[in-house]
Amino acid sequence: MAEKQFQAMQRVRIKDVAREAGVALSTAALALRDDSRLRDETRRAVRDAAARLGYVYDRSAAMMRSGRSHTIGLLVCEITNPFYAELTAGVEEALDEAGYVTLLANTSESAIRQRRMLERFREQSVDGVLIMPATGTSPSLIDELEAWQLPHATVVRGFRKGAHAGPDNRTGMRLATEHLLRLGHRRIAFLGGAAKNSVSTGRWEGYARTMAKAGLSTEHFPCQTDIGEAAMLVQDLPRSGPTALVCFNDSVAFGATLGLLRRGLTPGRDIALTGFDDIQESAVWFPPLTTVRVSPRGTGQVAANILLERINNPQTPPRRVMLEPTLMIRESCGAHLRAEVRTA
Amino acid sequence: MAEKQFQAMQRVRIKDVAREAGVALSTAALALRDDSRLRDETRRAVRDAAARLGYVYDRSAAMMRSGRSHTIGLLVCEITNPFYAELTAGVEEALDEAGYVTLLANTSESAIRQRRMLERFREQSVDGVLIMPATGTSPSLIDELEAWQLPHATVVRGFRKGAHAGPDNRTGMRLATEHLLRLGHRRIAFLGGAAKNSVSTGRWEGYARTMAKAGLSTEHFPCQTDIGEAAMLVQDLPRSGPTALVCFNDSVAFGATLGLLRRGLTPGRDIALTGFDDIQESAVWFPPLTTVRVSPRGTGQVAANILLERINNPQTPPRRVMLEPTLMIRESCGAHLRAEVRTA
């Protein structure tokens, strides 16, 4: 009995499955990969034999021969940020559907850690990498990836070239700013976006250009993407300050909400507030957050598919997708109060 | 030039590094793994040669021979939950430090998806799996993992046996409940914890036993771990209801806060509120959340190390660690108001 158990522990190989099914090794190998050259009956017989023996396909052995590991390396700049957590979920889901496994590395915005993890991923022979670049990443990263012959795509934050999927930050912020202008605001400030990257730049430009077009001047209250810092900043805002805040993203808007409530001010009534991203919490926020919807999960799925295209068709030029944002008008901007007034 | 580039694209193997360094293949192989039998000089010469050629170590080939892939499969029940996102960050960090790469799968609380991803992980020859079991996972999962000879550990949610790291839920909820009793509350209700798993059970018991010991009856308002649902539930709470709410976790407490604020009630002043977990947002919440601190990141790190122990010492019995929680007294419980009164 003990010996039988020991025998069961030995690794089952294709050779063993072939013997059990009464076919040749090459036939079993084809059957396990559902090759259409084989009869259904044969395939079924082999699959049954594999199940009986508890056979587990060895992808690392297959990798050695075929050069495909069916793994993708994912570099997340900060997974504790709910936006990137949802994005990660979208990526993993799409990769899984395509038969790929996701290797995860959270770089915590460290370019050094990012570099080390890329090295790890190369050693693991990933078929490609999906990158949300850490703040401060050199644009030459793309050239290195090319030199390494490593299929790649950037997500949300990107560079001048290379496959990419991300929201149209400029358009998104334009929508939010125009909405506040339509509600009659003239002193609209930009809260957050202290980091220097393509996302901050795009969002700031969307705001600044819209203000310029309206003949109004800009105001910037830079802060990290951090609930606490945004809350502090808003508490120190002068009473005679802006009447509306376009926030860099939803987390900053959450912080602003808490800071305002602490002062006895209600977003939407005493001051208008908009976010960016539309993460899960935003719709059930108090007050429900008016924000620019970019669907982190959807962005992750699109990015994953763009990378898979790179892997499967290396010859075609890399796709760059700008996802069109939409404005979700809820209560933090105060639009519902205007509507009520109009109705009354 | 074009030809030179083409040549540079060919895979560099240990054999090539050995030739470049002017040593034997076996020497180069040892040098690349920093074997102490070699002289520093030789090791350096080989490393330099490897760098010159752009050599990348092939772990999947090494895996085939040595049986170690240096990868760990991580099954996360819901990565968009900030508690589990932070936990994931802790796990990935600890595994990276130990030289392991993390394979990620987000099961979204689906036991079926969990099973499929385990299959994937086995095919990828992971050295072990770290599991935050999806709700509804059969306890027999542990037996299967044993039968597969797959080193494993559970995190937060666990079973009767097997390596495990998680908070002491019973003690944690006892601390929160006792604190509210000390503040004079008699009608304390439990909010959340609708799911059936070891975590809900433990937290409920910690609350219920403490109430029983004080001769008080329990009240349960079950809801999913969801800001929106908790906010709704709290809005419908009768005025003559409980004066304090112990929440299943911080997210539920956040939802409760928003629901109360919407009614014009302030947590800490009009009703006492406690959370569980102490995720990043809790300290900067409005009002700052009194909660049971379990450090998701630290829990992840401990769990990772327990799993690595299983891998390195399969003979020793699996470790089961209950992490001691501490009560973080902030403002949502109203304790600061009592203190002020006492001082005045």
Next chain:
DNA sequence: CTGAAAGCGCTTACAG
């Protein structure tokens, strides 16, 4: 330290 050799479990091309 050298050098030749076997083997991990697949894939793949080939003659039958």
Next chain:
DNA sequence: CTGAAAGCGCTTACAG
């Protein structure tokens, strides 16, 4: 469909 064989890039044990 069969059956034998080569090869992916390592590790590892061994005689020198």
